[in-house]
Amino acid sequence: MADALASWRTDHGAARVRTLSGMRGWYALVWVVFGLCPGLVAVFGDTGTQRYGTVVVLGAMGVGYALVTLLPDHRAIRLTYLVLLVPALGAMAYLPGGGAALFVLTLPQFWFLAGTPWPAGCLSGAAATAVVVGAVTREAGAVSGNAMVAASAFVISVPFGLWWLRNERRTRTLGDELARAQQELAEAHRREGAVRERDRLSREIHDTLAQGFASIIALAEAARVAPDPERRMGYLASIETTARENLTEARVLVGSVPAAATGSLPQSLRHTLERFAEDTGVTVSADLAEVDPDPHLRGALLRCAQESLANVRKHASASTVTVVLTQRLDTVELEVTDDGRGFVVADARGFGINGMRQRLAELGGDLTVTSSVGDGTRVLAEIPISKGGHR
Numbered sequence: 001m002a003d004a005l006a007s008w009r010t011d012h013g014a015a016r017v018r019t020l021s022g023m024r025g026w027y028a029l030v031w032v033v034f035g036l037c038p039g040l041v042a043v044f045g046d047t048g049t050q051r052y053g054t055v056v057v058l059g060a061m062g063v064g065y066a067l068v069t070l071l072p073d074h075r076a077i078r079l080t081y082l083v084l085l086v087p088a089l090g091a092m093a094y095l096p097g098g099g100a101a102l103f104v105l106t107l108p109q110f111w112f113l114a115g116t117p118w119p120a121g122c123l124s125g126a127a128a129t130a131v132v133v134g135a136v137t138r139e140a141g142a143v144s145g146n147a148m149v150a151a152s153a154f155v156i157s158v159p160f161g162l163w164w165l166r167n168e169r170r171t172r173t174l175g176d177e178l179a180r181a182q183q184e185l186a187e188a189h190r191r192e193g194a195v196r197e198r199d200r201l202s203r204e205i206h207d208t209l210a211q212g213f214a215s216i217i218a219l220a221e222a223a224r225v226a227p228d229p230e231r232r233m234g235y236l237a238s239i240e241t242t243a244r245e246n247l248t249e250a251r252v253l254v255g256s257v258p259a260a261a262t263g264s265l266p267q268s269l270r271h272t273l274e275r276f277a278e279d280t281g282v283t284v285s286a287d288l289a290e291v292d293p294d295p296h297l298r299g300a301l302l303r304c305a306q307e308s309l310a311n312v313r314k315h316a317s318a319s320t321v322t323v324v325l326t327q328r329l330d331t332v333e334l335e336v337t338d339d340g341r342g343f344v345v346a347d348a349r350g351f352g353i354n355g356m357r358q359r360l361a362e363l364g365g366d367l368t369v370t371s372s373v374g375d376g377t378r379v380l381a382e383i384p385i386s387k388g389g390h391r
Contacts, residue, residue, distance in 0.1 A: 316340025
């Protein structure tokens with residue numbers, strides 16, 4: 001619930017920021033088209049010298065607003081522009097081409113550029129006074145319609161300006177929350193990625209290097225007590241082969257060499273089973289269908305077979321092991337069964353079974369372990385071809 005609320009606040013804040021930004025863009029267009037351009041058009045055919053003053057003042061207003069738009073974070077520039085806007089509006093009320101319409105369209109700038117109520121109210125009030133003075137001076141002391149419109153517009157603008165500032169403050173707050181949420185989300189994704197990578201490396205090390213070292217230890221112990229030199233040399237040859245394989249796996253894990261292309265899944269399983277039978281003396285029976293899934297599925301099933309055989313070597317005291325590889329209509333199944341001592345599955349706390357289950361789950365598969373004390377163990381790995389892929 002908290003995550004959903006945080007997501008809603010983030011999306012809502014982003015929407016508000018985009019809305020206000022879009023409103024300012026439309027306002028700038030309206031101000032230029034209906035505020036500045038009519039004054040320039042009004043003096044286009046005028047022959048008096050005051051027309052130059054109109055062009056200069058309107059041009060300065062346009063350039064000034066462009067500057068504060070391009071430099072939105074410079075508060076001093078914004079306030080300077082607003083201060084200069086006061087005499088400019090007063091001058092336009094006196095010069096030809098100016099009037100109350102320009103003042104009314106310019107009023108919003110005092111509120112969203114000043115940023116706080118007091119400067120906005122004081123500067124917009126000063127601008128209204130300047131416009132009234134300019135209009136009265138132009139009419140030789142008479143109170144014109146422009147002066148009345150300017151005064152009324154200022155009075156009406158105050159509550160709307162305060163409302164705008166309140167909403168903009170909320171928008172800035174939501175924008176800050178959005179930035180923090182995005183930063184927290186990026187950090188969470190980074191941590192999640194680190195955890196996933198650590199778990200992946202843990203599984204790979206357990207299923208490759210750790211199993212290889214365990215095999216080396218077991219072979220070394222067997223070589224030490226071997227009764228004849230020929231058998232001892234066989235154990236030593238197996239130790240050398242396992243050590244070389246471990247070295248290759250270590251180089252692949254650290255990325256110093258690319259993973260070597262392997263044969264088909266049945267070929268890899270046969271090689272693994274031959275090594276297991278040679279090292280342990282356990283009788284191995286295999287029924288391997290010619291299944292050729294994609295590398296990810298092939299690697300997951302091969303790791304499951306290696307882990308199951310390692311558990312047989314370390315814990316089962318089995319005399320026979322049966323491995324069956326089958327392809328159903330939409331599933332590849334690998335079954336490893338032994339006649340060893342068995343165990344209580346609910347009491348298993350090792351990393352290996354959980355690692356196999358996680359590896360298969362990443363491909364949409366499942367692991368079923370069936371065992372009881374004295375009755376051996378059956379490990380069944382299943383992966384749907386539709387999720388794991390198939391050549």
